[in-house]
Amino acid sequence: MLSHVDDSLIRMSRTELDWFADRPEWLRDLHDSRALDERGVTWLDQNGSVEAAAELRSGYAGEDSLTGPPDDERLRAFTVEAEGKIPVAVGPSVTDLHGLPAIAYWLAEPGPAGRLWLAPSRDFHPFSWMPLGTGESAIAAVEHHYPSPGLTRVDLTRELRVFIGYRHEIGDMRDLERAMTFNRMLDFGAWCSGHLDDPWPKTLPEGTGMLAMSAFQSDTASIHDPGRPWSQSWRTKHSGSHFTLEVHQRDLFVLSVRYRPSPHLEAMERSNAHNETRLPLDLPPDVACAMDGFVWADVPDLEADLAAAGNPAEIAGLLRVLAALWDGDFDKLTGLRRWAAHPSHVVHAALWDAALQYNLQFLCDELLLTGTSEQLTDMCARVQRMGGFPEQMRHRDAFPGQTGTEPYDEDDEEEDE
Amino acid sequence: MTIASSHWRRVLRAGAPATPLHDLAAAEGWPRIADEPRRHHDSRRLSWSAGAAVQVHLLEFYPHALRTVVITGEEPGGPVATALDTLLDHRTVDEIFADATAAEPRRILAGLYALTELGAATAGDPRLPTTLTRALEHPEFVVRAAALRTAPAFQAWPGLRDAIEARRPLETELAELIEEMLSFLDEEAEG
Structure with a gap:
């Protein structure tokens, strides 16, 4: 079932809200001011409201899902979250790479204490709907989200990094890419580490076929930078955040989200409470929705584990994961130096891997100066004799069959044979 | 602007944070103009525009665990360099x-x-x-x-x-x- 709230409804003449029982005064004023109308919002009649509520429920709970029957748990959650929130308007919409719109839904709570809520699309989780207070904050919210911002890396000043698992546990990048295809918060065009920003156009030119898309994907979007961790990125449809999966040390998957701080702190509080997570409150709510289905460990938890760990193997395992999460955090990564004084060669081996992966020459120096195991000393010395670490970021086996990547050196080819 | 070895530069003391630079950029309203992640052999670079032709760059070179601040486009002894000399915990x-x-x-x-x-x-x-x-x-x-x-x-x-x-x-x-x-x-x- 596609959205009932289509263009024909949007083009209808302006609808009054007389049907809304116990309509709060601020909603009357907002409706009368036409401020939202000017920004692409269309008010609903009572039938439209009922249909919109049904669409929101099916969008979240999967009543029209391609992948299976409705999810009872989600239906229950929707019922709880949507209680007392009545759809009053729809629009504007954001469009994805293919030009398909995701229309916004506006809901109001009756009574003098009621507030306005924004569900940026029917796929948005109800506990991530954004409470907007009354009046002007609603207008600001429209201006913040529509059109969806064409943000670049420079605009995305915050980063969230979480560890999502080992490759031997959760599969390779192809498996994750397949899963991301069904992630309704992410746009379709993916890109690899050769691009700092999304190389795809905001919307494909009309008539662009699959062949043209595939050619762009392989010739341009799939280019990797051998000097950076292998990665695949998507932009979120609503906030324009960069949602990136990175492969570290041939085995660790890190989810990195670069984002512009969002003002919708209460939406994230509700999302965190529902999901029992502690994502940053300034994280855009669509990112929290996009992370649905992921299981992750965050830096504070892992750092606490490291502080409490006594077993060298446990310390080593944590250092490997934390080194991946700290990539890009200068103070944290350079702080690895102090672990060189640990007496266990198991810990030294983890440091060695980090030095190799992230070209931490200072750590190699420290391992040599502290006198590690004979084998590690030999390896460190060999690196010194070679003049430093080669680029070790390429992990072809994490991207099986992917075309358009950087060329591989002869050693890789020989290994394949 | 390309960063050259001749440009004004200060190497921060080990463990010294870059916070004073971030704070100054925020206080002065300098727009951020570049944010390039670390590459295997290249520094992470954050850049701000500090005036018509003046740019301030924070370079983080992971192999040597070094933070360096560089100014391009300012005459020696200019106001940005003077301010940063005071604020940054750098090595002479x-x-x-x-x-x-x-x-x-x-x-x-x-x-x-x-x-x-x-x-x-x-x-x-x-x-x-x-x-x-x-x-x-x-x-x-x-x-x-x-x-x-x-x-x-x-x-x-x-x-x-x-x-x-x-x-x-x-x-x-x-x-x-x-x-x-x-x-x-x-x-x-x-x-």
Whole structure:
């Protein structure tokens, strides 16, 4: 079932809200001011409201899902979250790479204490709907989200990094890419580490076929930078955040989200409470929705584990994961130096891997100066004799069959044979 | 603007945060104009526009654990440099040379690596030949290796090739690296 709230409804003449029982005064004023109308919002009649509520429920709970029957748990959650929130308007919409719109839904709570809520699309989780207070904050919210911002890396000043698992546990990048295809918060065009920003156009030119898309994907979007961790990125449809999966040390998957701080702190509080997570409150709510289905460990938890760990193997395992999460955090990564004084060669081996992966020459120096195991000393010395670490970021086996990547050196080819 | 070794630059002390620079940029309303992640052999770079032609860059070079702040487009003694000189916890050139000629290997490494960041600021410094020669002859393998690896940063010293050449008959552990550096310097000299 596609959205009932289509263009024909949007083009209808302006609808009054007389049907809304116990309509709060601020909603009357907002409706009368036409401020939202000017920004692409269309008010609903009572039938439209009922249909919109049904669409929101099916969008979240999967009543029209391609992948299976409705999810009872989600239906229950929707019922709880949507209680007392009545759809009053729809629009504007954001469009994805293919030009398909995701229309916004506006809901109001009756009574003098009621507030306005924004569900940026029917796929948005109800506990991530954004409470907007009354009046002007609603207008600001429209201006913040529509059109969806064409943000670049420079605009995305915050980063969230979480560890999502080992490759031997959760599969390779192809498996994750397949899963991301069904992630309704992410746009379709993916890109690899050769691009700092999304190389795809905001919307494909009309008539662009699959062949043209595939050619762009392989010739341009799939280019990797051998000097950076292998990665695949998507932009979120609503906030324009960069949602990136990175492969570290041939085995660790890190989810990195670069984002512009969002003002919708209460939406994230509700999302965190529902999901029992502690994502940053300034994280855009669509990112929290996009992370649905992921299981992750965050830096504070892992750092606490490291502080409490006594077993060298446990310390080593944590250092490997934390080194991946700290990539890009200068103070944290350079702080690895102090672990060189640990007496266990198991810990030294983890440091060695980090030095190799992230070209931490200072750590190699420290391992040599502290006198590690004979084998590690030999390896460190060999690196010194070679003049430093080669680029070790390429992990072809994490991207099986992917075309358009950087060329591989002869050693890789020989290994394949 | 391309960052050159001749531009105003300060190497921050180990462990010194970049927070004062971030705070100044926020207070002055400097727009951020670049944010490039670390590459295997390249620094992470954050850049701000601090005026019509003035840019401020924070470079984080992970291999050597060094933070450097560079200003481009400002005359010497300009207001941005003056402000940053006061705010940043940086190492002076004298301190860096003192480290590079110290006895303790870790201090020498910290000094050598910082000298590579200073570039043109130390090219004609009379302390440079002695510093590099001592590092090349140091009994600690790690120090000698670091001196050889960083040699390309000190090509402005005319005696560099001879100093490395003099180590050729004496150095067994790092013979391969010596040959590599001599070849590199010869190729550079030939243009």
